[in-house]
Amino acid sequence: MQSEPSTDFSHAPEGFTVGPGYGGLTRVLVTVEGAEAEIYLNGATVTRYDVGGQPVLFCSKTSKYEAGKAIRGGVPVIFPWFGPHPTDSSQPQHGLVRAADWRVDSMRRLAPDAAELTLTFESSEATLAAWPFDFGLRYTVSVGKRLEMALKVTNRSMSEIEFHEALHTYLAIGDVHKIAIAGLENCEYADKVDGGARRRLGAESLRLKGETDRVFVNTSAACRLSEPGRPDVLVSKEGSLSTVVWNPWETKAEAMSDLAGGQWPEMVCVETANALENVIAVSPGASHTMKAIIERL
Ligand code: TA6
Numbered sequence: 665m666q667s668e669p670s671t672d673f674s675h676a677p678e679g680f681t682v683g684p685g686y687g688g689l690t691r692v693l694v695t696v697e698g699a700e701a702e703i704y705l706n707g708a709t710v711t712r713y714d715v716g717g718q719p720v721l722f723c724s725k726t727s728k729y730e731a732g733k734a735i736r737g738g739v740p741v742i743f744p745w746f747g748p749h750p751t752d753s754s755q756p757q758h759g760l761v762r763a764a765d766w767r768v769d770s771m772r773r774l775a776p777d778a779a780e781l782t783l784t785f786e787s788s789e790a791t792l793a794a795w796p797f798d799f800g801l802r803y804t805v806s807v808g809k810r811l812e813m814a815l816k817v818t819n820r821s822m823s824e825i826e827f828h829e830a831l832h833t834y835l836a837i838g839d840v841h842k843i844a845i846a847g848l849e850n851c852e853y854a855d856k857v858d859g860g861a862r863r864r865l866g867a868e869s870l871r872l873k874g875e876t877d878r879v880f881v882n883t884s885a886a887c888r889l890s891e892p893g894r895p896d897v898l899v900s901k902e903g904s905l906s907t908v909v910w911n912p913w914e915t916k917a918e919a920m921s922d923l924a925g926g927q928w929p930e931m932v933c934v935e936t937a938n939a940l941e942n943v944i945a946v947s948p949g950a951s952h953t954m955k956a957i958i959e960r961l
Pocket of ligand 1: 758
């Protein structure tokens, strides 16, 4: 059963401002000492996380902000399938919730430099028509010196559920040609730029030299993103065995109306995920939590 949506935000704790953002979509602005974040209820998308006034996340200047449309950038939430639906091409790419309307469960000020927003999403007739299982999602976004995002999936159906998921994190960078990503050395990956061919990264950090779309499997390692002249960013995780690295490069990016305009070198996705063989199975009544932690070092 869906509870009534929280729509009265007049008593939001200090540091939270709820109101219309781009496109009139409801946006929660969270401001704490040293950091600020914006979260849209459309898709529960964290679109901005700044530390000391500097953006850690990338969000496209040409993103759509429309109910029911995915926001291009920040951290879209992907569940219960990753990428195209495995058997039904009429289903939306990347699952059912990244453009859905989420609800505010709670807003908590924990300390002068820390605050926490929890959003929820429940299965409905619409989701059951696409994926025949009852579920509840609880998504907690903690804003402070680190950005922590925890997605808890509870199985409310009578049988086991299996799913994929991702926190499709777009990181802000200066130039994709100059970055290195450490942490995936010797990991196996599916190369989606080459039909999903299985490969293994060598003993070196990952450097991007062209379109990159790799699903690294069986890895719980943190990734450290570095670029000359900028502070490193650490992406660590819990409850996740896949890490996806994506940049569409010029030709594909310029063909995407919500990413065009030469912005593609300023982003790289390092995604905390469970994809491919890292499927998650949850018994009736049980839950699984996946957490991504983003920290500028
Ligand atoms: O996570 C990488 C990926 O699955 C790519 O294959 C890619 O096309 C991307 O996500 C973006 O997908 P979207 O549906 O947002 O255009």
